[in-house]
Amino acid sequence: MHSPPRPEVPQQGGADPWAAFGYLVAGVLFYGFVGWLLSIWLHAEYWIPIGILVGAGFGMYLVFAQLRLKAPKAEHRTAGSTPTEDRPTNDRTTSDDEAARTMRPDSDDRGETA
């Protein structure tokens, strides 16, 4: 299944794919609880939905913060390893094409001979 050798095995793996779910649930649970406490303290039940929505907002903010953290790093890594290639996954075929084009003997001076 993994017979072709992989060119690069990452030193550290990616993040938890379920982190977004965890952040949203944590936000809703915690700030929903805070809202419930406020609703008891202030005798106003509208603090519960406010807490839930604020918690969902904070959870989403955390998800976005984690994604923002990862995106520029990945870009930097690929740009640093292969500075001239903009498509590192296709580099073999493109370099073969490049090689074939430059190896063709009469491709440059065709205009003169013809």
Place this chain on the structure above:
Amino acid sequence: MSHTGQVQAQVQAAEGFHAPGPVDFFLPDFTGSSWDEHGYQVLLTKASLLLILGAVVAYLFLAITSRRSAVVPSKSQFLGEQAYNFVRNGIAQDIIGSKDYRRYVPLLVSLFFFVVVNNLFGIVPLLTFSPFSRVSFAYGLALLVWLVYNGVGVMQKGFGGYLKHATIPSGVPGWILPLLIPLEFLSNILIRPVTLSLRLFANMFAGHLLLILFSTGGAYLLIHATGSPVLKPAGVLAFALGVAIGFLEIVVALLQAYVFTLLTAQYISGALASEH
């Protein structure tokens, strides 16, 4: 059992067909205790015996396929090595990273095979029950994973260092941190094991419930139902769908074992990570 029987009798008196439900997952105890006024009290059920059998079968599979290792592998050795390599390279190395994944390969391989075998028990004839369709078994397995990834983090960074690592989100400005620290803590420490166990449990539970529904419903439609000529063909259809669900369950069993192992590796990797 008396309670179950009572419910069944009532349902049968009312409708004629006993629709399967969570009560079907409360298996009778071998030692005699069962449903009573104190609730469901058990020591040893089919589920716990199957769990032990699952460990034995997983061990035997790996032991037999690796017993006579040869340079030119036999079919069984090839199968075992492919499955082992799948977990070692496809999960452990890819997720934890090539630097320090080796220490966790034994744990991940054992987890994967243990969960696979136990999940597949749900569709093995005569066994037909997956221990992980009882939520307490899934909780136990998730507790093991929770201890491992938190222990790994504490050993790597010390208790205070790991607590800081697990509670302080990176990439956010400082003024908002006090509002987000509880969320990071809840998400990393409390919600992870719950989702890990509930995902495995719910998939096994739902699959088993579907199999009960299609088989008992099909049998009822074929044998007992009267009144309309379409009922018996509907019973045949229900059996056919039940067989299809059985094949789907094979996929679900493998997939859930994969997901469980993958997430375990993710959590270990997250606890080891130098920065967030």
